Amino acid sequence: MKKNLYPLVLLAVLALLPLAVKSNYFLHLMILFLLWIVIGSSWNLLAGFTGQVSFGHAAFFGVGAYTAGLLFQHLQVSPWWGMALGGIVAMLIGLPFGAICFPLRGAYFALASLALGEGIRHVATIAERFTGGMMGIMIMPTFTSKVPYYYIALALAILSVLSIQVITRSKPGYYFVSIREDQDAAASLGINTTLYKNISLSISAFWTGMAGALYMNYMGFIDPHVVFSLHDYSVMAILVAIVGGVGTIYGPTVGAFIMVAFQEIFRTGFFGFFDYLAKATGSSTFTTLSGAVHQAHVLGFGILVIVVILYLPNGVVGDWEKIKRNVFRINPAG
Amino acid sequence: MDVFLQTLVAGILKGGLYALIGIGMTLIMGVMGIINLAHGQLMMLAMYVTFVLNTMGVDPYLSLFVAMPLLFLLGIVIQKFLLNPLIKVETILPENQVLMTVGIGMVLTEIARFAFSSDYKYITTKYANQTFYFGNISFSMALTIAFGIALAFTAAMFWFLLKTDLGRSIRATAQDKDAATLMGVNTGRITVVTFGLGSALVAAAGCLLAPVYYIFPDLGGPFTAKAFIITILGGLGSTVGAIFGGVTLGLAESMGATYFGMEYEDIVGLAIFILVLLFLPGGFKRLTKV
Numbered sequence: 242m243k244k245n246l247y248p249l250v251l252l253a254v255l256a257l258l259p260l261a262v263k264s265n266y267f268l269h270l271m272i273l274f275l276l277w278i279v280i281g282s283s284w285n286l287l288a289g290f291t292g293q294v295s296f297g298h299a300a301f302f303g304v305g306a307y308t309a310g311l312l313f314q315h316l317q318v319s320p321w322w323g324m325a326l327g328g329i330v331a332m333l334i335g336l337p338f339g340a341i342c343f344p345l346r347g348a349y350f351a352l353a354s355l356a357l358g359e360g361i362r363h364v365a366t367i368a369e370r371f372t373g374g375m376m377g378i379m380i381m382p383t384f385t386s387k388v389p390y391y392y393i394a395l396a397l398a399i400l401s402v403l404s405i406q407v408i409t410r411s412k413p414g415y416y417f418v419s420i421r422e423d424q425d426a427a428a429s430l431g432i433n434t435t436l437y438k439n440i441s442l443s444i445s446a447f448w449t450g451m452a453g454a455l456y457m458n459y460m461g462f463i464d465p466h467v468v469f470s471l472h473d474y475s476v477m478a479i480l481v482a483i484v485g486g487v488g489t490i491y492g493p494t495v496g497a498f499i500m501v502a503f504q505e506i507f508r509t510g511f512f513g514f515f516d517y518l519a520k521a522t523g524s525s526t527f528t529t530l531s532g533a534v535h536q537a538h539v540l541g542f543g544i545l546v547i548v549v550i551l552y553l554p555n556g557v558v559g560d561w562e563k564i565k566r567n568v569f570r571i572n573p574a575g
Numbered sequence: 576m577d578v579f580l581q582t583l584v585a586g587i588l589k590g591g592l593y594a595l596i597g598i599g600m601t602l603i604m605g606v607m608g609i610i611n612l613a614h615g616q617l618m619m620l621a622m623y624v625t626f627v628l629n630t631m632g633v634d635p636y637l638s639l640f641v642a643m644p645l646l647f648l649l650g651i652v653i654q655k656f657l658l659n660p661l662i663k664v665e666t667i668l669p670e671n672q673v674l675m676t677v678g679i680g681m682v683l684t685e686i687a688r689f690a691f692s693s694d695y696k697y698i699t700t701k702y703a704n705q706t707f708y709f710g711n712i713s714f715s716m717a718l719t720i721a722f723g724i725a726l727a728f729t730a731a732m733f734w735f736l737l738k739t740d741l742g743r744s745i746r747a748t749a750q751d752k753d754a755a756t757l758m759g760v761n762t763g764r765i766t767v768v769t770f771g772l773g774s775a776l777v778a779a780a781g782c783l784l785a786p787v788y789y790i791f792p793d794l795g796g797p798f799t800a801k802a803f804i805i806t807i808l809g810g811l812g813s814t815v816g817a818i819f820g821g822v823t824l825g826l827a828e829s830m831g832a833t834y835f836g837m838e839y840e841d842i843v844g845l846a847i848f849i850l851v852l853l854f855l856p857g858g859f860k861r862l863t864k865v
Contacts, residue, residue: 288668289668294673296612296677341852341853345852348604349807349856353848353852355803356800359800359841360842366838367839367842471796476677479674479677483674487668488667537685537689539684540682542678542681543678543680543681543685544678544682545678546675546678550661550675550678551660551675554665554671
């Protein structure tokens with residue numbers, strides 16, 4: 242019972258948050274956090290539960306975003322309809338792709354997904370007449386307040402995490418895990434491994450596409466280099482899941498929080514701490530240091546990956562016992 | 576016809592360099608069974624080494640002798656202290672080593688950005704813009720020299736893999752790690768040496784490319800992509816395949832650039848990649864059995 246309590250408490254806090262917090266900046270961070278829950282969880286379903294590591298989730302994210310944007314651009318349909326469609330289109334991109342790659346063994350899927358993400362980015366850049374090329378797509382946001390977006394993102398995050406939880410505790414979910422653990426054994430038990438990998442990919446692509454469409458609605462502007470970015474989306478999705486805990490339900494949620502906070506700490510130079518130091522002391526060292534920290538967030542990510550993989554290979558949630566033992570000196574046995 | 580021949584020559588010359596990049600990647604792939612997603616970033620580093628040496632007046636081709644040992648050492652350090660420890664760790668995802676190389680690549684790129692900023696750097700040499708003619712076909716001097724050196728390195732690599740003890744141990748480890756261990760090969764050390772060699776080879780490619788290309792921190796990513804397209808084309812772990820793959824990619828890129836337009840250059844590589852996955856999943860290795 243206690244185990245189910247934490248998510249419910251968290252949910253209540255998240256639902257009531259906009260009533261207490263009026264700061265737009267903080268709400269923006271929370272929306273990003275919720276979006277990353279969706280993307281990280283869907284990456285985690287495919288990689289963490291099914292064992293198919295994708296380096297191209299930006300493809301699904303970007304396709305979702307472009308679906309919403311292009312619907313408005315060409316047909317003047319409200320981009321909110323694009324949200325429903327964005328997931329489906331991302332799924333339709335994923336299906337033939339999975340059909341090609343999943344019968345193959347080994348590193349093919351990882352490599353091909355990387356190629357998919359990069360390939361779609363090139364196509365979106367070149368097909369200027371259709372996508373606007375590097376000019377990108379701009380739409381007017383529907384709401385001026387951030388609160389509606391916050392609740393929509395929250396609903397999306399809850400739905401995606403819940404659906405993934407339900408799936409992983411159902412028969413297909415066990416099939417996914419069996420494919421991850423031993424594909425030969427799974428196939429010999431009569432599991433159609435290609436089919437189930439495809440199902441996992443479809444669900445994963447669907448939620449990522451939805452997140453992309455919401456991003457379009459929320460930010461109001463996209464271009465190929467933003468939404469198909471390898472580092473900002475494909476690798477970040479991996480980081481969110483890895484840091485939080487691969488193959489756990491709530492891992493990506495924890496990971497999303499850590500990563501968004503981490504990114505923001507770097508982007509603002511420890512919330513302006515270095516700027517403050519520079520002003521207070523008047524020393525130029527702190528000014529340069531502050532400038533360096535602003536640029537260092539990718540470097541920080543890289544170091545974080547290395548440290549997490551070396552010392553917490555199962556993420557914060559997966560290695561929670563280890564953290565408790567080593568950091569807090571709590572020994573569950575005595 | 577001249578245009579076609581010219582494109583062909585340009586493609587093959589470029590392909591020689593690509594082969595060098597691909598061999599490094601495929602060696603690592605064969606021995607460790609992982610894709611090194613920091614491969615292009617290692618090359619980028621070698622190019623900056625060349626650039627720094629060049630500002631001190633060292634010829635780019637002479638900096639081979641500095642960049643290759645440096646990158647060899649860096650590769651050894653990466654494999655020994657960052658990748659090998661992961662083998663023993665119990666995890667859900669076997670791809671942890673690949674993800675680690677992504678992290679390494681990010682760190683290398685950002686370090687380069689800190690040290691040299693994002694600006695494009697050029698190496699100016701006397702021969703960078705020189706060309707000579709053979710019939711109606713023009714040969715870029717720098718690319719031709721690069722092609723020659725790349726060929727020499729490839730040949731040396733083959734001699735090393737086929738004739739020396741260490742080379743044989745590397746091949747044995749790639750074929751069957753357990754059997755190699757039982758035959759007394761120190762496979763742990765072999766992986767370290769292989770990563771060093773792979774890095775040194777890609778460093779050579781970087782030095783050769785430096786006079787004809789511009790240098791910036793983000794060039795690692797696209798070249799990593801090229802490297803894995805080459806390895807997929809050739810067949811994962813096949814050295815001969817990497818040469819075929821490199822030349823094919825070089826040819827395809829220059830054909831694409833000539834007949835479709837420059838902006839399609841990168842797409843061509845990706846299109847070939849998808850076609851190979853569809854119709855020849857094992858790459859050239861499946862055809863030649865080497």
